[in-house]
Amino acid sequence: MTQSASEVKGLPVFNRHITTHNAEGKAIFQTPDPANPDSLTSAPAPPISTVPTWTNYPGSAFGLGYATQTTSPDLSRNADLDTFYKYLHEHPPVVIPGGVVFRVVDMAPGGGSPMHRTISIDYGVVLEGEIELELDSGEKRRIPRGDMFVQRGTAHRWRNPSDTQPVRLLVVQADSKEVVIEGKGALPESFSL
Template structure:
């Protein structure tokens, strides 16, 4: 169980590169980022590595501001973000929808991806998800932390044939 708690609360190292004034490739930073745990130590935690307001990105711009790292991951409407989520053992993230195209890889553990239509799939370490703005929930039904890496890309609203638009139904942190 101590390795489970460690993965949930331990920081994640991120190495960022950039360019010197003459165009030479250099390291911008090498640091361990502490996770943000808005739902407490037995819920889920997040570490945002980078977020950009628009695509294509400016590769000379600085990485995400430190204050952004203490928020729930949100993909800017025309941008992109890169983060990890750790989902605690026996913990479920309620049904929600984000306005993004999310590329994900399960790095450790396994997770059940549940859709609002009732379908579920179990995704294990080393497996991938392409999630297209669907209403979904996450269920960790194991005794181990599940760590998932995400690259989210801003997307258009989903417009049904009837003309109805499906909006974002994100989870809010406590007290929000």
């Protein structure tokens, strides 16, 4: 079930701005200007809100920025917008097989995730706060605001070490092939919320 806002308090509200093309091939905005909601005059596909939709869990929330069913989406005839429009009402899984998910992850003070592995390569940056990343080897590292991370199919868990400050991550998750370790085989996906 999607909701209109993150339930994690203390983080700024943000907007999403999506572009497309008009019939003459000129670039236009698919989303209205948040400062002037009536500004959208000629977008060729269904209207898309500037406000991300959210899936909230206890202590965390996923805000959907965009999603495609392939890593090479078809931008002609707005096929990718039609796909994304469906995801606005029912969020995609953490990773779309063959696709890409662009999202924001909010985490309340003291919040965390279970140890998990997705069959994906995840690119991220800490937008607000500081996050602790723990790997299944036991290694831990604090990642401060502004630092980037790349998760390459590794088993990991996230934890917000602050008792007072929320955390916001910007993450792009792209489907990948399984990680195969010589003599061990493919490492399995393990993810549950």
